[in-house]
Amino acid sequence: MMKDEYRTNPVMENQESSSLGMMVADMFVSGCILDHRLGGRRIRSLLASGHLKNLRDLYRMTAREIMGMAEEVFHDPEENHQIRMLLAETERRDQAEKDAAVYLRRGIRSVNRDDPDYPKSLLGPDGMPLILYGMGDFSLLGIKRPPVVAVVGSRRPSSYGIAATREITRDLAKQGVVIVSGLARGIDTVAHEETLRNQGRTVAVLAGGLDNVYPPENKDLFGEIASTGLVLSELSPTAVVTRKFFPARNRILSGLSDAVAIMEAGEFSGTLHTASFAAVQGRDVFVIPGGIYQSSYRGSLRLLQDGAELLICAEDILARLAGVAFYREIDEIRSHNDRKRRDKKRQEGSEPLGTEDVRQMILDELTICEKSIDELSQTIGVSFCEIAPVLSELELGGAIREDRQRFALTFARP
Amino acid sequence: MCAKLRYAKVSTGFLVGINSVLTEIEVSIASGLPAFDIVGLCDPAIRESRNRVRSAIRHSGMEFPTGRITVSLSPAYLHKSGTSVDLALALCLLLASGQIRVREGTRIYAFGELTLTGRVLDVPGSIPHMVRAATTSFDKILIPRSDIADAGIFSADVTGVSTLTEAIGIVTGHPIASSITGASSEIKPESTDDREEEPLDFSLLKGQEKTGRAILLAAAGFHNLLLSGSPGSGKTMSARILHGILPPLTKEEKVEQLILHNVNEVLHREDIGLNKRPFRYINQTCTMASMAGGGQNLLPGEISLAHRGVLFLDEMAEFSPRVLDLLRQPLEERQITLSRAGISVIYPAQFLLVGAMNPCKCGNLLEKRRACICNEAQRRQYANRISGPILDRIDIFSEMRRIDSKALSESVRGTDFGLSTVLREQVEACWQRQYARCATMGISPTLNGLAVMREAADFFRVTDAAMEVAVRSSEQFGFSARGLNRLLRVARTSADLSGEPDVEKSHIAEALQFRRTSE
Numbered sequence: 001m002m003k004d005e006y007r008t009n010p011v012m013e014n015q016e017s018s019s020l021g022m023m024v025a026d027m028f029v030s031g032c033i034l035d036h037r038l039g040g041r042r043i044r045s046l047l048a049s050g051h052l053k054n055l056r057d058l059y060r061m062t063a064r065e066i067m068g069m070a071e072e073v074f075h076d077p078e079e080n081h082q083i084r085m086l087l088a089e090t091e092r093r094d095q096a097e098k099d100a101a102v103y104l105r106r107g108i109r110s111v112n113r114d115d116p117d118y119p120k121s122l123l124g125p126d127g128m129p130l131i132l133y134g135m136g137d138f139s140l141l142g143i144k145r146p147p148v149v150a151v152v153g154s155r156r157p158s159s160y161g162i163a164a165t166r167e168i169t170r171d172l173a174k175q176g177v178v179i180v181s182g183l184a185r186g187i188d189t190v191a192h193e194e195t196l197r198n199q200g201r202t203v204a205v206l207a208g209g210l211d212n213v214y215p216p217e218n219k220d221l222f223g224e225i226a227s228t229g230l231v232l233s234e235l236s237p238t239a240v241v242t243r244k245f246f247p248a249r250n251r252i253l254s255g256l257s258d259a260v261a262i263m264e265a266g267e268f269s270g271t272l273h274t275a276s277f278a279a280v281q282g283r284d285v286f287v288i289p290g291g292i293y294q295s296s297y298r299g300s301l302r303l304l305q306d307g308a309e310l311l312i313c314a315e316d317i318l319a320r321l322a323g324v325a326f327y328r329e330i331d332e333i334r335s336h337n338d339r340k341r342r343d344k345k346r347q348e349g350s351e352p353l354g355t356e357d358v359r360q361m362i363l364d365e366l367t368i369c370e371k372s373i374d375e376l377s378q379t380i381g382v383s384f385c386e387i388a389p390v391l392s393e394l395e396l397g398g399a400i401r402e403d404r405q406r407f408a409l410t411f412a413r414p
Numbered sequence: 415m416c417a418k419l420r421y422a423k424v425s426t427g428f429l430v431g432i433n434s435v436l437t438e439i440e441v442s443i444a445s446g447l448p449a450f451d452i453v454g455l456c457d458p459a460i461r462e463s464r465n466r467v468r469s470a471i472r473h474s475g476m477e478f479p480t481g482r483i484t485v486s487l488s489p490a491y492l493h494k495s496g497t498s499v500d501l502a503l504a505l506c507l508l509l510a511s512g513q514i515r516v517r518e519g520t521r522i523y524a525f526g527e528l529t530l531t532g533r534v535l536d537v538p539g540s541i542p543h544m545v546r547a548a549t550t551s552f553d554k555i556l557i558p559r560s561d562i563a564d565a566g567i568f569s570a571d572v573t574g575v576s577t578l579t580e581a582i583g584i585v586t587g588h589p590i591a592s593s594i595t596g597a598s599s600e601i602k603p604e605s606t607d608d609r610e611e612e613p614l615d616f617s618l619l620k621g622q623e624k625t626g627r628a629i630l631l632a633a634a635g636f637h638n639l640l641l642s643g644s645p646g647s648g649k650t651m652s653a654r655i656l657h658g659i660l661p662p663l664t665k666e667e668k669v670e671q672l673i674l675h676n677v678n679e680v681l682h683r684e685d686i687g688l689n690k691r692p693f694r695y696i697n698q699t700c701t702m703a704s705m706a707g708g709g710q711n712l713l714p715g716e717i718s719l720a721h722r723g724v725l726f727l728d729e730m731a732e733f734s735p736r737v738l739d740l741l742r743q744p745l746e747e748r749q750i751t752l753s754r755a756g757i758s759v760i761y762p763a764q765f766l767l768v769g770a771m772n773p774c775k776c777g778n779l780l781e782k783r784r785a786c787i788c789n790e791a792q793r794r795q796y797a798n799r800i801s802g803p804i805l806d807r808i809d810i811f812s813e814m815r816r817i818d819s820k821a822l823s824e825s826v827r828g829t830d831f832g833l834s835t836v837l838r839e840q841v842e843a844c845w846q847r848q849y850a851r852c853a854t855m856g857i858s859p860t861l862n863g864l865a866v867m868r869e870a871a872d873f874f875r876v877t878d879a880a881m882e883v884a885v886r887s888s889e890q891f892g893f894s895a896r897g898l899n900r901l902l903r904v905a906r907t908s909a910d911l912s913g914e915p916d917v918e919k920s921h922i923a924e925a926l927q928f929r930r931t932s933e
């Protein structure tokens with residue numbers, strides 16, 4: 001039915017149907033890429049040999065034309081026989097036509113390397129997907145794109161990892177950086193959510209098809225990202241995710257980005273794939289340091305040992321992206337002045353320290369290490385009665401928490 | 415006929431708990447075969463008094479009457495014990511036999527133990543006896559000489575006697591010079607300087623700000639306190655310092671104290687003489703009986719001896735759970751009922767519970783420089799040693815760590831020694847504020863830690879904003895209704911200490927720091 005419409009309506013052919021036509025072709029090609037009888041590697045060879053001009057021609061050409069082309073490039077008769085068998089399956093075309101119409105109506109589009117909307121940063125590195133399916137705003141990755149940073153990490157992060165991800169993502173997003181991540185559980189989810197919360201733009205690259213959102217609990221998040229940012233997948237929307245697709249997805253993550261921020265990676269973390277792809281693709285890798293006793297940071301620490309950049313705050317990345325970080329200086333000057341003012345107040349003793357001062361001093365002290373209330377009152381030089389209400393307030397606000405009668409930062413700093 | 419039946423009666427008292435029961439001793443001497451019978455449910459100590467009395471009378475130059483002697487102690491249904499009837503019995507025998515004479519209808523009250531030579535000895539419970547006697551109209555009240563010092567407190571018209579001969583002189587109206595009366599000036603003068611410096615001053619708590627504040631709040635509001643801290647961090651010292659900043663006893667309280675301690679014969683007369691509140695140091699070897707009181711004579715236990723003072727439980731987690739659980743009722747009702755063989759007595763037990771415990775079995779959980787070697791299960795088990803109901807009745811929790819050398823040297827140098835005296839005055843003023851508030855509310859004067867109230871917010875004058883913080887925090891920290899109540903109480907005391915009429919947010923916030931933190 002769709003096919004008829006497509007063939008009989010010349011107006012549609014020029015406008016919407018052109019994208020439908022492209023989508024149908026792309027979905028057909030995607031099917032061929034996933035099928036081992038033809039596969040992405042052979043298609044790339046065909047393109048490289050110059051016989052295949054445009055990827056979508058695979059759909060437009062007849063089986064005979066394709067076979068003629070294949071026989072010139074590949075010389076193994078058995079392999080060519082397999083390709084012939086594949087092309088003989090006409091239902092593939094019908095299926096592609098049917099699916100394309102459905103997904104196009106849902107807002108899913110396909111782009112291939114020749115399209116202007118194909119992410120520009122993927123054109124450089126080798127092995128990038130021939131076709132991408134996406135929902136949302138492709139201009140985020142277009143020629144006039146803002147800086148793009150991939151934020152990735154463990155699927156079961158520590159509270160420290162979550163806190164660090166929140167802070168860095170927020171600061172990056174506020175500077176207009178596009179945050180790319182994989183919509184996985186853990187760090188990825190935090191990164192996407194935090195960006196959205198700060199009205200930032202974010203891109204999710206899925207390992208499976210866009211019609212099979214994984215993990216399922218992130219369906220809502222998926223929708224939100226699609227409406228304000230962009231969701232991408234290399235596979236046709238129908239594809240169901242399996243384990244082998246995850247590392248492949250990671251090469252797109254790093255490929256899309258100007259820099260990769262690794263928030264938390266254990267010794268055998270999949271995040272390390274992203275890091276090695278990034279290294280091959282020439283992307284800067286920034287790594288949040290963890291403690292040596294945190295096994296969930298073993299991989300991160302090894303990356304640092306191997307020469308990755310130490311990531312302490314968002315400015316580390318921003319400085320690299322923009323070349324200068326004048327805003328950092330401004331902040332530094334401000335906090336320096338604050339500290340000087342407080343010290344002066346304390347020395348003079350004329351003006352009592354305000355609650356706000358005490359609060360800031362507590363947070364400063366706790367940043368160094370956790371302390372008991374007695375230690376705090378001694379180091380700050382403020383009596384128990386002054387310090388106790390402030391501590392309670394911070395506790396109620398969730399900024400600090402008590403553990404074995406010592407206070408520690410929760411990293412959920414306002 | 416009349417000459418043959420001779421009769422006399424004298425009053426005395428015996429103890430039931432801390433109460434003296436008025437007893438009449440009647441002696442009837444009839445002619446007949448010599449016999450000496452004592453009736454009225456008496457225990458051997460009273461039966462033996464026959465021998466003491468016989469010897470004492472003879473040593474005083476009198477005759478022990480001959481004939482059929484019947485002694486009756488009434489009320490006859492109560493079991494009686496003790497040696498306090500000796501003096502009264504001797505006088506009664508002498509009166510009945512006509513060797514001494516008094517005006518018709520003269521009412522005599524006497525108690526005291528006699529030696530074989532006729533000396534009058536002190537007995538337990540002399541103060542309750544005096545108090546009881548003073549409330550009834552007796553013409554003559556005779557007490558052992560050694561108890562006369564206490565008589566001054568009640569301004570009772572009593573006469574102290576040291577021998578039976580003296581007693582005879584007083585009764586017959588021909589006093590011997592050596593006897594003294596309660597009204598005379600020879601009474602040991604009361605110490606006026608009860609504000610002398612404490613040996614353990616508050617300034618020793620330098621570097622332990624939280625516990626210092628906890629102690630002050632506990633004293634100011636009579637809040638039960640639990641100190642959890644490493645060995646050697648100064649928990650016992652803190653409890654003593656807390657004792658030192660409690661206000662002195664009032665006169666009525668002092669009488670209570672004298673009675674309680676007098677009954678048990680463990681009187682710390684010096685302390686009470688200085689108007690100091692009791693401080694009872696209890697360790698884990700304490701049995702149920704010694705904690706609650708009881709035994710054959712239903713004597714008060716530690717919780718009653720600590721009445722209006724400090725009950726300090728050292729190593730509270732090591733106590734037997736049964737002994738600790740026994741504290742539940744007294745902590746709620748502030749008194750304890752002891753029953754035995756048909757008699758039940760009520761002792762007051764309005765004590766300030768101060769518990770001290772290690773944070774864990776090895777004791778180093780809170781320390782930074784030493785590692786705790788307990789595993790998680792051990793820690794949890796140790797923390798659960800004290801049952802929830804007891805913890806529920808503790809208002810203030812504080813932790814203590816060994817202080818570092820710098821703070822230690824500061825605390826030993828003690829530049830501001832005498833801080834306890836200043837704080838004691840603050841605490842006293844704080845108590846007065848609490849009493850005054852109770853008076854305006856029309857309820858009996860109660861301290862915050864002892865208050866049983868239903869509408870706490872109104873009673874404690876908590877502002878709406880503060881109440882909101884309190885409710886929010888009890889949600890966040892999972893307080894029970896009782897927990898919220900405790901929070902308000904401590905906040906109220908904090909406000910009272912600084913003399914503020916309403917409980918503000920900051921008071922709630924401070925009180926929050928003294929909550930019990932779960933593992």
